[in-house]
Amino acid sequence: MKKKxxxxxxxxxxxxxxxxxxxxxxxxxxLTDHAFIxxxxxxxxxxxxxxxxxxxxxxxxxxxxxxxxLVFVLSMAVCSVLEYLTSYLLEVRWxxxxxxxxxxALHVNxxxxxxxxVVFGLGGTALVCLLLPAxxxxxxxxxxxxxxxxxxxxxxxxxxxxxxxxMFPNTGQGITF
Numbered sequence: 001m002k003k004k005x006x007x008x009x010x011x012x013x014x015x016x017x018x019x020x021x022x023x024x025x026x027x028x029x030x031l032t033d034h035a036f037i038x039x040x041x042x043x044x045x046x047x048x049x050x051x052x053x054x055x056x057x058x059x060x061x062x063x064x065x066x067x068x069x070l071v072f073v074l075s076m077a078v079c080s081v082l083e084y085l086t087s088y089l090l091e092v093r094w095x096x097x098x099x100x101x102x103x104x105a106l107h108v109n110x111x112x113x114x115x116x117x118v119v120f121g122l123g124g125t126a127l128v129c130l131l132l133p134a135x136x137x138x139x140x141x142x143x144x145x146x147x148x149x150x151x152x153x154x155x156x157x158x159x160x161x162x163x164x165x166x167m168f169p170n171t172g173q174g175i176t177f
Contacts, residue, residue: 009139011151014051021050040098041169044161053082054127061128068129075124076117087111094169
């Protein structure tokens with residue numbers, strides 16, 4: 001039986017995953033370029049593509065959590081489509097590429113590549129099979145009023161950041177032109 005979840009469940013999941021994605025990319029660039037690089041369009045410490053992708057995987061794949069290989073393959077596919085479309089739409093909107101995999105093996109127009117898809121498949125599998133049950137337990141421990149207040153604050157900050165970055169996107173160091 002499918003469990004009904006409140007809106008704040010998905011808001012908080014989105015921000016947890018968007019922040020985790022931001023940390024992942026900051027750490028990746030710290031280790032490879034030895035510099036702090038705030039990746040993405042926004043100024044805040046989050047990458048919405050990770051939040052959207054994670055919530056999408058939650059909706060689509062949670063029921064397959066006991067079938068990790070299927071979750072891996074489907075995560076690769078879902079995240080690759082999301083990454084390709086996001087790259088395309090960002091470039092159409094601002095004329096900028098925030099990432100380019102042209103130097104990687106088996107890439108498609110530099111927007112996605114096999115290595116990235118495999119990493120997203122592994123991440124999606126970890127999320128669906130391991131992390132969502134832990135998130136569910138943590139979410140259940142937070143009082144409802146705190147969850148709602150935190151969701152509202154995060155959404156207001158995000159909307160303010162999104163509004164600002166619609167006019168002045170982050171195009172700093174590490175962004176591909």
